[in-house]
Amino acid sequence: MEQRILKLTQQLxxxxxxxxxxxxxxxxxxxxxxxxxxxxxxxxxxxxxxYTEKLVYQxxxxxxxxxxxxxxxxxxxxxxxxxxxxxxx
Numbered sequence: 001m002e003q004r005i006l007k008l009t010q011q012l013x014x015x016x017x018x019x020x021x022x023x024x025x026x027x028x029x030x031x032x033x034x035x036x037x038x039x040x041x042x043x044x045x046x047x048x049x050x051y052t053e054k055l056v057y058q059x060x061x062x063x064x065x066x067x068x069x070x071x072x073x074x075x076x077x078x079x080x081x082x083x084x085x086x087x088x089x
Contacts, residue, residue: 015064
């Protein structure tokens, strides 16, 4: 799974080159875990890492350059915009 996360992080960085690498990884891991948790809560069977990777890739392709807009309107993700002590390089 680590290779999948690294690949998706790189794709997010290509889509949003102004995002620090560490922050991009946090976003990928958050999107990944949120999808799996939401699916599980909804009662869906686990579809595998490949399925989740495809979904996260689609989100990155569609919204990767706009993640800061989404986070700014959602307090759950606001901490991802706080760059005052940005150590996520």
